[in-house]
Amino acid sequence: MNSKKKVSMAVVKRLPRYYRYLADLLKLGIIRISSKELSDRMGTTASQIRQDLNCFGGFGQQGYGYNVEVLYNEIGKILGLQNEYRTVILGAGNMGQALANYANFEKRGYKIVGIFDIRPEIIGKKIKDIEVMHMDKFEDFVKTHRVSIAMITVPYEKTPEVATRAARAGIKGLWNFSPMDLEIPYDVVIENVHLSDGLMVLGYCLNEKLQNQKGKGNKIV
Amino acid sequence: MNSKKKVSMAVVKRLPRYYRYLADLLKLGIIRISSKELSDRMGTTASQIRQDLNCFGGFGQQGYGYNVEVLYNEIGKILGLQNEYRTVILGAGNMGQALANYANFEKRGYKIVGIFDIRPEIIGKKIKDIEVMHMDKFEDFVKTHRVSIAMITVPYEKTPEVATRAARAGIKGLWNFSPMDLEIPYDVVIENVHLSDGLMVLGYCLNEKLQNQKGKGNKIV
Numbered sequence: 001m002n003s004k005k006k007v008s009m010a011v012v013k014r015l016p017r018y019y020r021y022l023a024d025l026l027k028l029g030i031i032r033i034s035s036k037e038l039s040d041r042m043g044t045t046a047s048q049i050r051q052d053l054n055c056f057g058g059f060g061q062q063g064y065g066y067n068v069e070v071l072y073n074e075i076g077k078i079l080g081l082q083n084e085y086r087t088v089i090l091g092a093g094n095m096g097q098a099l100a101n102y103a104n105f106e107k108r109g110y111k112i113v114g115i116f117d118i119r120p121e122i123i124g125k126k127i128k129d130i131e132v133m134h135m136d137k138f139e140d141f142v143k144t145h146r147v148s149i150a151m152i153t154v155p156y157e158k159t160p161e162v163a164t165r166a167a168r169a170g171i172k173g174l175w176n177f178s179p180m181d182l183e184i185p186y187d188v189v190i191e192n193v194h195l196s197d198g199l200m201v202l203g204y205c206l207n208e209k210l211q212n213q214k215g216k217g218n219k220i221v
Numbered sequence: 222m223n224s225k226k227k228v229s230m231a232v233v234k235r236l237p238r239y240y241r242y243l244a245d246l247l248k249l250g251i252i253r254i255s256s257k258e259l260s261d262r263m264g265t266t267a268s269q270i271r272q273d274l275n276c277f278g279g280f281g282q283q284g285y286g287y288n289v290e291v292l293y294n295e296i297g298k299i300l301g302l303q304n305e306y307r308t309v310i311l312g313a314g315n316m317g318q319a320l321a322n323y324a325n326f327e328k329r330g331y332k333i334v335g336i337f338d339i340r341p342e343i344i345g346k347k348i349k350d351i352e353v354m355h356m357d358k359f360e361d362f363v364k365t366h367r368v369s370i371a372m373i374t375v376p377y378e379k380t381p382e383v384a385t386r387a388a389r390a391g392i393k394g395l396w397n398f399s400p401m402d403l404e405i406p407y408d409v410v411i412e413n414v415h416l417s418d419g420l421m422v423l424g425y426c427l428n429e430k431l432q433n434q435k436g437k438g439n440k441i442v
Binding site: 015 | 238431
């Protein structure tokens, strides 16, 4: 139906934000919205919104704007949210446990079905009703439970090895939390989370502010 | 020195990635690099790189390219990494503990000096040599330790209230981990982390792949 060839990743990465704003509008009972109104709310431009959505066929109508529910559902479909992604967490440390407890993923169709680790003291422990299993059982589990996504929260130096093992086991998408641009020679989609990046953007904005308010002369901000 | 007025946030958000790639080049002992070579490594275009860096004055030389170390240091300065940001974590749950243990922040100048919570069972516990304190002590601590950044990892519904309290206490930058675009009527810089967004991008890429490999007809991917 939609002729979405070669959509740039920059556009794709903006879709979740549209999706979140549209969810808020739906909750507020707003039925339709113009690209101008939506851009005001989102702090972007109407032309950016029209350009982005045109990559997928438009969805708007001249003089009417967008039907919020239709647009919300269409973006959800584009993002593949109608699918159920059986997901495992590799590494049951603090980050792994935080992800297991993050309710939002389930709402988006990412169902955590298994948690794995290698540390004896954590194997068998329950995290949100899921028993932590030893990595020895990982490959079999992926097959029997048709797992498609792995969230990788193992220590930095173990990440490439664990990612490779996941790809070999048949995992199709990896979500990597180690601060590296993970690349492995397998046909697997990788999304790297770079937590420090957001912090650096925060630092930039603080630094900008400081420079605009000069005179305090204090390097420790 | 640099005439960086009105740089778009899209450009700013790309700077940490340049910074990471340049760090890797430095480690590899590479002294200079052309925008073309850099763009090949980063999966972007040379013109994008030149445009982005021109926002801050350029740094490249025709026929030479970029001096890796100089560019690395300049981007670090733009990102304010020469500053030390005294940082607290509000909420010592799994995410708070994961952040406390994330070594990369310290390297970037974000020094975790305090961790706060309200749950009696966790107050007094040590996380990476820092004793978790009760929120009762938060305001005094911010003043005496000149804290400028708070990472907020409290439950969703508590986030606006805790953020407001932090801003009132004199915190200048908030890093919010609750899945909301936090807005409060205070002069404070806010950076929202939307973990689900990355997961949805991963879903998009998987879905695209599925559609290109049609025929399996299986909704559970």
